[in-house]
Amino acid sequence: MYHIIFFLLQLLIFSSHAAVQDFCVGDLTGPEGPAGYSCKKPATVTVDDFVFSGLGMPGNTTNIIKAAVTPAFSAQFPGVNGLGISIARLDLAAGGVVPLHTHPGGSEVLVVVQGYILAGFISSANSVYYKILKKGDVMIFPQGLLHFQINAGGIPAVAFVSFSSPSPGLQITAFALFANNLPSVLVEKTTFLDDAQVKKLKAVLGGTG
Template structure:
């Protein structure tokens, strides 16, 4: 009896396993153009009706030309994600263009939902990421070269040259998300308590308040 019960269990388990392996995890329609007006639902946007789908849903010209860099960091990110290209919904890919002024920095940040690959369009960059064992992996890049930043790891790009630089960044997510470490810590709403930041950075309250003031919204 015990042998029969065990055999039955194994047969059921095998059938379930086979069904899982044979299942189709990808979308079961040709396209699912995002209805961005509805807001994100579960793990993406709902599909808008096929009758409303057009070529414009799959097109974006925003990264064709250099962006105007006019901030203190000297870099500008122009995203081509599902919010700009609704046809990317459920496809798991997106792009960004990043422009750097001379000495410009894309500050330390993470993408919690994607690995990033950058291709240098113009100029030269020093790039790097930090592993969870606190090891810096860095490289100097030139035009035409590629570098990978693993998903979720802290990374940066710095233009140390005297000429502008630019990259195209590819992500394996339609909406990779970005957390810039300094801005996240010093401009969060509500604010991260000063006693947390003073202890974390081993500095006094005056230093923390000074840094926070740098990230405060500028008054018109």
């Protein structure tokens, strides 16, 4: 009887150890699927896979929105692959804005480290939640909801944002509508904007049609 119990315990311990996988460093030489990247062979994993040094420098904010996001997602930081986490740096120059956008793949936590940021989101019931955040303030944005960040001071603002996904995705509403070849007549019917407004926004954002 004791031999059987001992055998079963050994089998349980062996099975538990066999099922444990500490990490799945992304193999960036292959495609990224819905479940992330395939795992690198353990023998090829190094400490550099778990270290990202790209968030110490400001992003380039010389663009139409005067904002820059420096991501440390699985595509840039293979160590987060499969872990359900990632991080990024947000830089907002004076007058900068990250327009209404969503992250289909994850919720977001924003921590302000410099300046003032007006941030907010819109619930699926169309309730609006927004506030001016200062250094040390934290705000959350639930997965999939439209949200935005605007520089609310006269100096550059910086924040770090973390996500509940190694690849949260991004869709900026204005770019989705006006920066592609979606026919203007369809944009007009689905947004209630007139033709002149649609053509003007497409000209600004590089859209056609």
